[in-house]
Amino acid sequence: MDKLMDLWHASGLYNITGGQAFMILIGLLLLFLAIRKNFEPLLLVPIGFGGILANIPEAGLAMSAVENAIHLGGPEMLSNLAAALHISSTEPEALKHAYHLADSASHTAAVYAANDHGFNNGMLYNFYTVAIASGAAPLIIFMGVGAMTDFGPLLANPKTLFLGAAAQFGIFATIMGAVSLTTLGLMDFTIQDAAAIGIIGGADGPTAIYVASLLAPDLLGAIAVAAYSYMALVPLIQPPIMRALTTEAERKISMVQLRHVPKTEKIMFPIVLLILVALLLPDAAPLLGMFCFGNLMRECGVVDRLSDTSQNALINIVTIFLGLSVGSKLSADKFLDIQTLGILVLGVIAFGIGTACGVLMAKVMNKMAGGNAINPLIGSAGVSAVPMAARVSNKLGLESNSQNFLLMHAMGPNVAGVIGSAVAAGVMIKFVG
Amino acid sequence: MDNLMSEGLSLMVFGMGFVFVFLTLLVFATGIMSKLIAKVAPEAPVPAKSAPVVAVAAPAGDDELVAVMTAAVHQFRKD
Numbered sequence: 001m002d003k004l005m006d007l008w009h010a011s012g013l014y015n016i017t018g019g020q021a022f023m024i025l026i027g028l029l030l031l032f033l034a035i036r037k038n039f040e041p042l043l044l045v046p047i048g049f050g051g052i053l054a055n056i057p058e059a060g061l062a063m064s065a066v067e068n069a070i071h072l073g074g075p076e077m078l079s080n081l082a083a084a085l086h087i088s089s090t091e092p093e094a095l096k097h098a099y100h101l102a103d104s105a106s107h108t109a110a111v112y113a114a115n116d117h118g119f120n121n122g123m124l125y126n127f128y129t130v131a132i133a134s135g136a137a138p139l140i141i142f143m144g145v146g147a148m149t150d151f152g153p154l155l156a157n158p159k160t161l162f163l164g165a166a167a168q169f170g171i172f173a174t175i176m177g178a179v180s181l182t183t184l185g186l187m188d189f190t191i192q193d194a195a196a197i198g199i200i201g202g203a204d205g206p207t208a209i210y211v212a213s214l215l216a217p218d219l220l221g222a223i224a225v226a227a228y229s230y231m232a233l234v235p236l237i238q239p240p241i242m243r244a245l246t247t248e249a250e251r252k253i254s255m256v257q258l259r260h261v262p263k264t265e266k267i268m269f270p271i272v273l274l275i276l277v278a279l280l281l282p283d284a285a286p287l288l289g290m291f292c293f294g295n296l297m298r299e300c301g302v303v304d305r306l307s308d309t310s311q312n313a314l315i316n317i318v319t320i321f322l323g324l325s326v327g328s329k330l331s332a333d334k335f336l337d338i339q340t341l342g343i344l345v346l347g348v349i350a351f352g353i354g355t356a357c358g359v360l361m362a363k364v365m366n367k368m369a370g371g372n373a374i375n376p377l378i379g380s381a382g383v384s385a386v387p388m389a390a391r392v393s394n395k396l397g398l399e400s401n402s403q404n405f406l407l408m409h410a411m412g413p414n415v416a417g418v419i420g421s422a423v424a425a426g427v428m429i430k431f432v433g
Numbered sequence: 434m435d436n437l438m439s440e441g442l443s444l445m446v447f448g449m450g451f452v453f454v455f456l457t458l459l460v461f462a463t464g465i466m467s468k469l470i471a472k473v474a475p476e477a478p479v480p481a482k483s484a485p486v487v488a489v490a491a492p493a494g495d496d497e498l499v500a501v502m503t504a505a506v507h508q509f510r511k512d
Contacts, residue, residue, distance in 0.1 A: 158460045158464055162457075162460070165453050172444065172449045173445070175448075180441075183437060264474050269463065402496075420456060424448060427448045431447065432440075
């Protein structure tokens with residue numbers, strides 16, 4: 001009978017908390033959205049599944065060795081930990097608090113104490129440490145994105161870089177939104193949190209995860225989920241804004257065919273960009289450096305094998321671990337918070353403002369160029385979300401004029417948006433990091 | 434609290450300003466680079482590598498072809 005009771009007390013059903021059950025449902029919802037609705041499935045399937053794994057009671061997959069020891073260890077374990085952390089209390093909450101604030105020496109001592117009792121880091125915790133806390137996974141993905149990006153349309157019409165810049169206003173406007181919510185006492189965001197939330201408006205998954213991991217690791221789960229969900233919703237969020245801000249005549253504007261871009265220019269562009277980053281904004285060097293490296297591998301034509309690996313096999317491997325690691329941050333105590341609601345609302349506002357600013361900038365540029373040169377619809381592609389946003393521009397262009405193919409013209413602002421959000425990320429890391 | 438607000442405001446102004454300055458410089462740098470390359474190392478086999486342009490033009494061409502064929506069929510039926 002005792003054995004039976006032990007088994008029952010060790011079961012998930014006995015131990016599950018309301019929060020964990022709810023988070024497992026959220027994980028299932030993400031899986032549903034990814035599988036049935038085709039929302040960024042490459043990311044949301046691993047994220048959703050990681051979220052479910054992280055919330056399995058007693059398994060402690062997303063917890064460090066010390067957290068597992070605090071949760072599962074007996075009184076002896078707790079007193080050992082208290083000694084290692086130099087505190088008198090053996091209350092689990094006090095121990096957790098002391099562990100998070102501990103200096104390296106007591107931190108290490110606590111880890112050794114836990115290891116001595118046979119407690120180890122959970123699998124997802126290890127993935128998170130290697131993939132995201134180190135900064136490696138988002139940067140490797142950015143390299144792959146660089147290797148997949150064709151700068152041809154941008155080089156043929158470099159002015160579209162302004163559209164990529166304008167659309168970044170969504171990021172900074174959202175920071176103001178988050179800061180105002182805090183000032184009004186509705187939420188409790190620090191300036192770092194606000195910056196990490198704003199980057200959702202950059203519509204660029206790896207950049208958002210990179211910035212969040214540096215500035216607000218606690219909010220990473222919610223920020224990544226919001227960023228990828230809204231990127232999947234670009235075809236729903238953008239068109240109403242684009243229609244509202246343009247006239248039918250403007251949407252009909254067909255643009256002149258892009259000039260041919262010689263190979264040498266494509267090879268030189270990532271190098272020019274890298275030099276500019278090195279001179280002006282070293283804080284954006286990790287992101288844009290990897291991006292330029294990937295692009296150079298693509299365009300130089302002598303390392304096709306490396307280029308092929310970084311845009312296929314490597315990016316796929318890293319995506320799996322990145323997704324699972326993000327999922328590990330979907331724990332009930334971090335995610336079930338009013339802040340998450342704020343992040344979701346602010347994220348969609350960031351997308352909306354970014355889209356609107358891109359379109360308005362394109363209208364201004366069109367007026368300056370004589371009123372019949374630039375279709376304002378391509379401005380919305382400045383938010384990045386490659387290539388979805390460019391496809392949306394193309395689709396709306398075709399609705400107004402069935403002979404008007406804007407896809408290539410929209411790819412220019414689209415990749416400019418990637419550069420723009422990486423620059424914005426660098427500025428924010430510099431100012432508040 | 435006001436401190437946070439002013440921090441946010443300065444982040445917005447400086448951040449947005451910097452993004453614009455950086456991308457403006459990039460526009461100029463790219464323009465200069467393109468001109469230099471066109472002067473120093475003009476590309477010889479121009480028609481060989483115009484694949485993306487063809488890809489864009491193709492659907493339009495198809496539509497034109499369809500229009501011409503429809504007209505021809507129409508004419509044929511009328512006769």
